[in-house]
Amino acid sequence: MARAPYVSFAVRSNDSAGFAASRRVFAEDVVRVVTADVLAGRLPPGSRLPPVRVLEQQLGVSKNTVQSAYDELVARGILETRERAGVFVLGPAAGVPEASRIASPPPMRVRPAPPLHSGKIPRDAISLSTVFVDPELLPREKLSDCARSVLRSPGLESFYDVLGYGPLRELIAARLRARGMSDVTAANVLVTTGSQQAIDVVARTLEVRRVAVESPVYPGAKLLFESHGLAVTGLRLDPFAGIPLDAWEDALARARPGVLYAITSYQNPTGYSYTSHELATLIAMAERHGVALVEDDWGSDMLSGSEYRPTLRFLGGPNVVYINSFTKKLLPSLRVGFLVAEGSVMPSLVAAKRLSTLGNPWLTEAVLAEFLDRGYYDAHLAALQRELDVRYARCLDLLNETMPQGVRWTTPGGGPTLWLEVPRAVDLAELRGRLAERGVVVESSDSGFDGPPHLHGFRISYAFLPPATLERALRIVGDALREVNA
Numbered sequence: 001m002a003r004a005p006y007v008s009f010a011v012r013s014n015d016s017a018g019f020a021a022s023r024r025v026f027a028e029d030v031v032r033v034v035t036a037d038v039l040a041g042r043l044p045p046g047s048r049l050p051p052v053r054v055l056e057q058q059l060g061v062s063k064n065t066v067q068s069a070y071d072e073l074v075a076r077g078i079l080e081t082r083e084r085a086g087v088f089v090l091g092p093a094a095g096v097p098e099a100s101r102i103a104s105p106p107p108m109r110v111r112p113a114p115p116l117h118s119g120k121i122p123r124d125a126i127s128l129s130t131v132f133v134d135p136e137l138l139p140r141e142k143l144s145d146c147a148r149s150v151l152r153s154p155g156l157e158s159f160y161d162v163l164g165y166g167p168l169r170e171l172i173a174a175r176l177r178a179r180g181m182s183d184v185t186a187a188n189v190l191v192t193t194g195s196q197q198a199i200d201v202v203a204r205t206l207e208v209r210r211v212a213v214e215s216p217v218y219p220g221a222k223l224l225f226e227s228h229g230l231a232v233t234g235l236r237l238d239p240f241a242g243i244p245l246d247a248w249e250d251a252l253a254r255a256r257p258g259v260l261y262a263i264t265s266y267q268n269p270t271g272y273s274y275t276s277h278e279l280a281t282l283i284a285m286a287e288r289h290g291v292a293l294v295e296d297d298w299g300s301d302m303l304s305g306s307e308y309r310p311t312l313r314f315l316g317g318p319n320v321v322y323i324n325s326f327t328k329k330l331l332p333s334l335r336v337g338f339l340v341a342e343g344s345v346m347p348s349l350v351a352a353k354r355l356s357t358l359g360n361p362w363l364t365e366a367v368l369a370e371f372l373d374r375g376y377y378d379a380h381l382a383a384l385q386r387e388l389d390v391r392y393a394r395c396l397d398l399l400n401e402t403m404p405q406g407v408r409w410t411t412p413g414g415g416p417t418l419w420l421e422v423p424r425a426v427d428l429a430e431l432r433g434r435l436a437e438r439g440v441v442v443e444s445s446d447s448g449f450d451g452p453p454h455l456h457g458f459r460i461s462y463a464f465l466p467p468a469t470l471e472r473a474l475r476i477v478g479d480a481l482r483e484v485n486a
């Protein structure tokens with residue numbers, strides 16, 4: 001049976017100033033205090049008093065002391081005992097006054113919610129722009145095997161390590177060394193709740209006021225930097241033209257950001273991948289202008305043809321802070337990502353994570369470590385990429401077949417999405433509306449631009465949709481484009 005909480009009162013001793021603890025409490029103290037509180041209205045009619053065993057413990061007295069105080073108060077007509085319900089102040093009210101009847105403090109003053117995507121995939125529509133991978137391609141059974149194996153181990157670890165589960169950090173470091181980042185050890189690896197927390201940890205520690213990002217960029221990074229009070233300079237990225245290195249250098253010289261955050265492989269949202277020349281030039285520019293580099297490498301291991309793409313971290317060395325995640329490639333719900341940083345900045349990054357979460361749940365990290373250790377991850381990536389390559393090729397064929405004149409698309413050759421650029425004459429909001437009516441959802445990328453968008457389109461996810469569904473969706477998009485552009 002649901003009961004209103006009891007009404008708590010303090011029993012002070014009868015001497016000058018002390019609380020109960022300063023002197024033994026007697027039954028007459030309880031009688032005196034309750035009587036006074038009832039008369040003063042502090043214990044309104046109908047209030048439930050603490051059960052005898054609760055008050056006995058709170059006051060550090062015997063059960064008999066409390067019971068005889070309550071008996072006396074009942075005898076004086078101040079309290080009543082109700083069968084199986086407890087001891088109440090005599091009176092008509094049914095229970096404790098509701099909080100709203102006492103007073104209502106103002107709501108907390110908060111900043112408006114940033115325009116973030118909910119992360120939810122609509123079930124009754126085709127989600128054409130999502131960055132997730134088709135769940136059918138994800139190794140849920142093998143992960144469950146690993147979870148069972150971890151749970152069969154002798155007992156749960158009692159303590160957490162703010163850096164993350166040690167064996168997982170060792171395995172991540174070994175993977176990165178195998179990719180040529182030869183200096184990385186577990187001491188450089190901080191495990192995070194997805195790469196989102198890695199970006200958050202970086203943003204919390206920055207002693208600079210301005211961050212440069214690509215424009216457009218993954219909105220979750222831009223909005224996060226801004227939420228930490230950092231100014232953001234957008235570096236214009238046209239995925240059809242490559243990186244305008246001179247313009248970027250001018251922007252760095254003018255805006256003087258302390259950090260440049262770059263998504264160097266299969267950039268979200270454009271699908272663009274930096275060439276080695278662009279990576280090397282960026283590193284030289286960063287050195288010239290005193291700009292630290294943070295690389296979000298969300299995509300380089302959604303590799304095509306089994307070759308990892310080059311990274312800023314590989315070419316630029318340990319000062320480049322490197323971020324990656326298992327969430328897209330393994331299971332979004334795992335929420336495990338990591339960052340890699342050089343020794344002198346690690347204490348600040350680690351402290352930022354500690355302040356935020358103290359430490360992350362050990363169990364998931366242990367399951368992931370088991371998955372990596374058994375070699376399942378490499379086998380999974382290879383199989384996943386084979387399938388993504390097939391879906392990507394099919395997507396390009398379909399685009400050629402279904403898109404009207406004037407529509408262009410990027411050809412990332414890896415990662416989960418490409419960018420579809422439609423003619424300027426197309427009203428994107430109207431197009432989105434028409435598509436939604438036909439059960440196809442495309443996301444706006446506007447919040448990832450710094451200023452008015454210079455691109456006019458949206459992401460196409462060939463990784464999420466089974467080919468037949470993708471075909472249906474692209475035919476609908478092609479038809480709708482012809483209608484709105486007629």
Ligand SMILES: Cc1ncc(COP(=O)(O)O)c(C=O)c1O
Nearest residue numbers: 194195196218268298325327337
């Ligand atoms: C480029 C990029 N970085 C980071 C994230 C954050 O992802 P997660 O926290 O799942 O690793 C995303 C999410 O879509 C992303 O697109």
